[in-house]
Amino acid sequence: MQRTTLLAALALLVLGAGAALAADGPADYAAAKALAKAENKPLVLDFMTDW
Amino acid sequence: MILFAVDCEKGEGPDLAKQYGIPGYPTYVMLTPDGERSAAWLGYDGPESFHEKVTAGIADPRPVTAKAEAYAAAPTVALARVLADDAAAAGRLDDSVTYLRKARELDPAGYPAYTSEIMGNMFFGARKGQFTLDEVDAEASQAQAMAQMGGLHDKVMLLAMRMAGLAAGQGEPARAKPYLERAMTSLQAVPADELPGFAPDLRVAHALIVEGNKPKALELKLAAQPEGWQDDASRLNSVAWWCFENQVNQEQALDWALRGAELAASDEDRAEILDTAAELCQALGNCDEAIATIKRAIELNPGRDYYKRQLAKFEASKAAQAG
Numbered sequence: 592m593q594r595t596t597l598l599a600a601l602a603l604l605v606l607g608a609g610a611a612l613a614a615d616g617p618a619d620y621a622a623a624k625a626l627a628k629a630e631n632k633p634l635v636l637d638f639m640t641d642w
Numbered sequence: 643m644i645l646f647a648v649d650c651e652k653g654e655g656p657d658l659a660k661q662y663g664i665p666g667y668p669t670y671v672m673l674t675p676d677g678e679r680s681a682a683w684l685g686y687d688g689p690e691s692f693h694e695k696v697t698a699g700i701a702d703p704r705p706v707t708a709k710a711e712a713y714a715a716a717p718t719v720a721l722a723r724v725l726a727d728d729a730a731a732a733g734r735l736d737d738s739v740t741y742l743r744k745a746r747e748l749d750p751a752g753y754p755a756y757t758s759e760i761m762g763n764m765f766f767g768a769r770k771g772q773f774t775l776d777e778v779d780a781e782a783s784q785a786q787a788m789a790q791m792g793g794l795h796d797k798v799m800l801l802a803m804r805m806a807g808l809a810a811g812q813g814e815p816a817r818a819k820p821y822l823e824r825a826m827t828s829l830q831a832v833p834a835d836e837l838p839g840f841a842p843d844l845r846v847a848h849a850l851i852v853e854g855n856k857p858k859a860l861e862l863k864l865a866a867q868p869e870g871w872q873d874d875a876s877r878l879n880s881v882a883w884w885c886f887e888n889q890v891n892q893e894q895a896l897d898w899a900l901r902g903a904e905l906a907a908s909d910e911d912r913a914e915i916l917d918t919a920a921e922l923c924q925a926l927g928n929c930d931e932a933i934a935t936i937k938r939a940i941e942l943n944p945g946r947d948y949y950k951r952q953l954a955k956f957e958a959s960k961a962a963q964a965g
Contacts, residue, residue: 619654620648620654620658623644627644627673627677628675628677630644630675633643633672633674633675633680633699633700633703634643634672634673634677635643635644635646635671635673635696635699636648636658636671636673637645637648637668637670638658638667638668638669638670639648639649639667640651640655641651
């Protein structure tokens with residue numbers, strides 16, 4: 592997870608939006624979409640890279 | 643909500659990035675629980691801005707297509723804002739600018755902020771061919787004049803630097819002259835310890851483009867380098883490339899590039915600096931040396947097709963001279 596991603600996740604936690612972090616969340620895109628549907632929650636995809 | 647990181651360089655990442663039209667990192671795409679795109683934005687601008695975008699996305703979960711229909715029927719600032727972000731996050735900077743202009747019209751109090759964002763999108767979009775130099779010039783000259791009236795010296799100077807870069811890249815460096823002239827007035831109005839980090843580059847661009855004084859530009863360029871730059875491969879390459887691009891001091895620049903190649907930490911870096919050296923050889927009229935040098939770059943980094951295109955260019959040049 593790159594720094595901006597971590598900051599974004601922290602921002603959500605601090606501001607109380609209740610994010611599910613990628614680290615303990617879905618393993619891949621399909622699983623993330625399935626989870627969002629099952630829990631009826633919006634999904635935010637964070638397109639990043641670890642360069 | 644669920645946050646899922648997609649590494650665009652690994653696994654399914656490249657395909658997903660292509661599918662969503664991701665123009666740069668990071669880009670965030672918000673989907674409804676049913677998987678429809680409801681919002682997207684490019685870049686991370688701090689926790690408050692991120693929270694604002696997520697909150698707006700949750701408050702209006704309609705798919706982007708529905709938002710676009712609603713906007714067409716009755717444009718609002720909020721819809722223009724969301725659609726501008728979404729367009730930028732799909733690489734459609736031209737559409738993004740259209741929405742931002744509408745937002746600026748509907749919300750005059752936000753004029754400076756919208757203008758700043760419009761300029762950012764136009765400079766980015768111009769690199770992708772979505773705006774002509776004329777279009778950027780029309781918006782930028784107005785933006786710089788307003789910044790100057792408002793005493794926003796940093797913005798006046800930044801616009802000049804960005805116009806100088808764009809105009810030079812499009813082979814029309816003189817188009818940046820009025821911007822650089824106004825920027826020098828701003829530069830003189832700001833205390834030395836409050837000048838932006840790019841102030842030395844602004845002076846170099848002014849000497850080169852406005853004054854047409856290459857020796858002075860070179861002197862300023864070298865004075866702006868940190869101590870020990872001649873032992874730093876990256877700095878040597880950067881200065882040598884500047885000399886190549888501006889046709890200044892090219893013989894010495896070739897020596898700097900070759901020294902940079904010797905000092906480079908990796909074969910990839912060495913190949914990149916050899917490309918600079920090859921361009922300088924070519925500019926100095928030595929086609930054979932340019933060809934030999936770019937061949938060394940290809941050996942060091944055979945995976946980079948750009949060097950092969952460079953070789954073809956140098957060989958074509960040699961053939962044209964011989965013919």
